[in-house]
Amino acid sequence: MGYVYLMFAILLEVFGSSMLLKSEGFTKLKPTALMVVAFVCAFYCLSKCLKFMPLSIAYALWAGIGLVLTALVSVFVFKQRLDLPAIIGIAFILIGVLIINLCSKTATH
Numbered sequence: 001m002g003y004v005y006l007m008f009a010i011l012l013e014v015f016g017s018s019m020l021l022k023s024e025g026f027t028k029l030k031p032t033a034l035m036v037v038a039f040v041c042a043f044y045c046l047s048k049c050l051k052f053m054p055l056s057i058a059y060a061l062w063a064g065i066g067l068v069l070t071a072l073v074s075v076f077v078f079k080q081r082l083d084l085p086a087i088i089g090i091a092f093i094l095i096g097v098l099i100i101n102l103c104s105k106t107a108t109h
Contacts, residue, residue, distance in 0.1 A: 002052025005045045010062055012042035014069045021078065057106055064097040 016038030022031035049058050071090055074080040082090070100106075 002049045002058070005049035005052070006058055006061060009042045009045035009049060010066050010069065012038045012045060013062065013066045014073060016042060017066075017070050018073055018077065021074075054106060057100060057104070060100055061097055064093045068094055068097075 016035045019031045019035035019038060022028065023035055024031075026032045046058065046062060068090055071082060071086075075082060
């Protein structure tokens with residue numbers, strides 16, 4: 001159940017970050033409101049997730065997967081570009097997430 005809450009927390013955080021860009025510095029009301037709601041709901045889901053897994057693991061997964069998904073949204077939705085060093089850095093983060101999930105005894109499965 002912890003991973004379900006974590007998945008929703010990540011997706012809401014990615015959506016909130018997208019709305020943060022669309023808010024244009026909080027000058028657009030609808031994207032700003034959607035961003036606030038998404039981030040509040042993301043933190044709520046993260047808090048529920050913490051009943052099932054350690055903070056260190058949950059936050060590492062949230063940050064790592066959220067970063068990768070946010071980068072993908074920025075490329076495919078907002079048509080932003082990533083250079084090679086950015087892609088390599090994101091790949092290292094993804095590898096770290098995989099190591100945590102596949103190898104760490106701290107992660108709960």
